[in-house]
Amino acid sequence: MHAEQPVSTGRAKRLPRAVRERQIMDAAVDVFSRLGFHAASMDEISEVAGISKPMLYAYLGSKEELFATCIRRESTRMMEAIANGVEADQPPDVQLWSGLRAFFGFVGENRSSWQVLHRQASSQGGPFAQELADMRGRAISLVAALLVHSADFPNVPRAGDKEAEALAAALVGAGESLADWWLDNPEEPAGVVAARLMNLVWMGFGDLVEGNIWHPPSRRVPEDD
Amino acid sequence: MHAEQPVSTGRAKRLPRAVRERQIMDAAVDVFSRLGFHAASMDEISEVAGISKPMLYAYLGSKEELFATCIRRESTRMMEAIANGVEADQPPDVQLWSGLRAFFGFVGENRSSWQVLHRQASSQGGPFAQELADMRGRAISLVAALLVHSADFPNVPRAGDKEAEALAAALVGAGESLADWWLDNPEEPAGVVAARLMNLVWMGFGDLVEGNIWHPPSRRVPEDD
């Protein structure tokens, strides 16, 4: 929750370009996430950023460029957060678990980023959808790779990248949807939400209704069957 | 894919109100799904519908009203399709299965409807989000009721509506996401996609990687594996 100073209708203090660009980007993410791409105006973004409109154009180009830049920055931040959270030398279920925790952790800490990524970008028909689709594609590929690596789906002979990709798409969508649900029910900690999804996708309803639930490693008995 | 006739810049033929309203709605769903709410203009909708703009306003009111009406109509159609597909007197897994089949069947047959529902409506901050959220809420409640009914989650004592609702939200999101993925990989039939999601949410990765897959009860003989 950065407090953007409106600078009280005076002349803004002279600052180096890099700093201003950062301020502008923060403001843009804030406004885009609240209003969506079309409803957000460059006037409002400049006001929130505490500078005037021409600076926006001088520094970040057109509205579309600005939006695309926002998506790139935020998606990169999120992917890095997840990549940092995953412990690559662990078994598949633990990798998935740590990835989910990192994901929900990021969403909880960066709601604006999440809104701009998930809600706004996906609904614009322009070049942004591409930007966003790329990130989504990377996330799906990541999960798909994890699945392919974890097993060869013995009883599904023709299963391969396609099968894994579809399942990964479903999983990513489940994560997105649950993240949205979480924003409406924010009283729960990130870990609980992550654990729910973990149980759903790893155990499945079939196991859950029979009382079989998945535990994180710290609580799991070191067994191997 | 209804072919809307632009009527070649002449005067449109005189038609009863109900028919025109239907044409307009079809055109509106088409345009909204392609361009999104803001980017869609009333001029374009009227052009696609083959009538002039004042008719739009005379019949369907403002742009916002028109959009809300579109969402209501399409969401109702979809919910009815699903409700008709579910066989209420079957065990939980079969109910879920038939619901998923109905859902993917609808999306496959009504891509525009799906786009307008999923992508466009969810990203607008206005009263539409409400309309859409209502339908989503109904879908989630439906799934949640199925889950609650199917078992009491024995090992999760405090689990209740909340637990089920969260899982239902995840499942609905997974369905939405997989439907989007499907639009990019349309060579597969609806049943295959539905079966994938069914396996994911009922069996879970944990079972899938061990080769345990779910298949419909023997009323229909599955392909031998």
Next chain:
DNA sequence: CGGTAAGACTACTGGTGAGTAGGTAAGGCG
């Protein structure tokens, strides 16, 4: 074969917002 009301149109207004032209202050450097 009129009369009339619903169906349909052309041509406008008004507001909003992207993008710009051209001018003003402030720091750096000789």
Next chain:
DNA sequence: CGCCTTACCTACTCACCAGTAGTCTTACCG
């Protein structure tokens, strides 16, 4: 201290689009 570059601003243009005023036209009913 004066010059010049860079940051910054006010105040506009221009296009697009939601919504409307006022007019025409055609099907139907007597």
